[in-house]
Amino acid sequence: MPLLVMKFGGTSVADLDRIKNAARKVQREVERGYDVIVIVSAMSGKTNELVGWVEQTSPLFDAREYDAIVSSGENVTAGLMSLTLQEMGVPARSWQGWQVPINTTAAHSAARFVDIPRDNLDQKFAEGFKVAVVAGFQGVAPDGRITTLGRGGSDTTAVAFAAAFNAERCDIYTDVDGVYTTDPRITSKARKLDRIAFEEMLELASLGAKVLQTRSVELAMRYKVRLRVLSSFEETDDNSGTLICDEDEIMESKVVNGIASSRDEAKITLVTVEDRPGISAAIFAPLADAGVNVDMIVQNISEKDYDDHPGSVTDMTFSVPINQVERAKKAMEEARAAGTISYDELNIDTEVAKVSVVGIGMRSHTGVAAKMFKALADDNVNIKVIATSEIKISVLIDRKYMELAVQALHDAFGLEQA
Template sequence: MAVVVMKFGGTSVANVERIRNVARHVKREVDAGNKVCVVVSAMAGVTNQLVAWVREASVLHDAREYDAVVATGEQVTAGLLAIVLQSMGLQARSWQGWQIPITTTAAHGSARITGIDGAELRRRFNEGEVAVVTGFQGVEPERRRIATLGRGGSDTSAVAMAVALKADVCDIYTDVDGVYTTDPRIVPKARRLPKVSYEEMLEMASLGSKVLQTRSVELAMVNRMRVRVLSSFVAPEAMSPVRLDKLEDIGTIVCDEDEIVESQVVSGIAYVKDEAKVTLIKVEDKPGVAARIFGPLADANINVDMIVQSVTPDGKHTDMTFTVQATELARTLEALKAAKKDIGEFAVQSSADVAKISVIGIGMRSHAGVAAMMFKALSSKGINILAITTSEIKISVLIDAAYAELAVRTLHSIYGLDAD
């Protein structure tokens, strides 16, 4: 017998028929004797519609009332799933975040979970009841108001519930059957990874992988909670119920590095196309200048990614290149005008036709030559590197966006990631 948290995203619960399919997945686990808590997202498209209605009602809306509206999407899903489970003869009950309670900070729209009281749910478990919990939300205790966790928050809700309930595994059901070495749409020979470390998954999530949300991976890593990525579109009857000695048979397990007996030097190739490059030319090279440049960007809530700096031959100036999301380029250029007033004139060049390609792998910690292999492979295809950044388990390069897919295919092959 295992304690299992199962999370289903918006596409998995997009309509009543898919909710019935989800219920069959849940019934499989219950019939096997497992104790089950289900965390659900809103049905696909519902949250977007709710947000649109709020904005139509008033552009200057109250954040607490915004949360009160957008949280209803998950509440509908939870109620519908509980009804379907009951129709199958299972004991099931829907739970909203405030009923458990899942307590959060007061940052409405981007709240963080501060605690979960799992005592009542554990008691219901022992009575054989399935708990269907609304993802994406909790309650801010001081004012006792619903607070939402931000986009992708249901993944975080699921991992937090798994930690609170001391679950054996947190199964995240999506529209893909695991974590792949790269996007199979670009590289048909991409392979499903049976295991991936928390650190690798965190890098993949931060680079735009939509399999898991970044905060959920951070929470799983801190608490050493095993997370498994599965597809809800595999027939429930074709999947075996959770057995702790056979978790690797399907999907991808996100786990501690020590649990991965053998790992390749490189485990995946990630890419981000919606990047923009900004270069500041002949900025005065003196202490405090960087802070006065990036301060206005931070004030405008613009996230800066790659940063490369080089001193000009005269030794008095520096050129700075950094990247932002392409959608933030116009606001970035506007914010830089404030910096010019503060530190003096400098030239600005920008381009939205760039892409970031990243090589990821925990094996890079103990193997030399990964970067050299990357640079040589890209050079052989005539791909020019515009900027480079590295971390302990990642090397990222900025290239012309037109070469993004070629770069991904080339690197996937050169590091031996292609399926046989």
């Protein structure tokens, strides 16, 4: 039988009525002749509740017990989904991570997949079961303990199963009806995309788009798993939602296909850092050790260069998530105290946002940067930092101009037009 993977997020299974609605979508695919692996998240809000209980009980908790507790939300949903399908006359069985088994590393709360043996599920399908409902977000470590994959891990679970079982497609059901050219809450001109390439989706996800977890897109791109994002709350057909696929499946793409934005950014500048071989490693190694996720990096000639330290100093600017500012500050201060780096000032700007244009068409077209910068200049938006890749240009700007910048760029690149 052809096989589909269908994943339902927390809002899609938030209560019994929504679970029944999701089950009807699964039933429809079974009636069309598919065997189905359903991946479910915990009911909306349940994981946060479980995490809160853990933190109240034990602020310095044992990560193994944390995983045992927070993974239980998915187990409840899987059982309820299976029962609902059985009541509809669909042969279904629920599976927890250890029963499949979903083998992972032992990194509790941040585990990664090792492998997913097919034998147990294949046997049940051979016995006549049409649906395997699998608890997402969880797996089993080599020592048999339950592990979890990090927040949003059910998306990654779904893609991993689609790869392991050679699924025809992996459908991600969520509270939006697809991937848009930008956040529809920022501009009403945002347009739903019919198709988008893996690389574009990966950039958008990493730059602030909340539709899919970044790891899930990475995995889909690696194993060529065709993903489809669509709404749990609307009637759907084969043309619904947005298909995320290989670039070869897209006949012609716009130069820019999407605008991403993130307001949770901060800019840090080390002023008058010694300019010598190895200074970048001396700065960014402590940040990595502290778990700080550095994004944009710019090195400049210091304003003090010619006055105080001719030819020997530089300024180093980088961006970090705003919730990691204190961690970054501490890492830099400790590195200076240890004598591995020196600087005159540590300047922190927490009133910035990141806006990015993304498109695979940028590889073969010139003038994208010029058009982007002119559109921002026309609206008097000043650029603080610029970073580029083959299919992306990102800028840091004052946070108060983020919505204005997104709207200006969306108009400049004509993204409202199909």
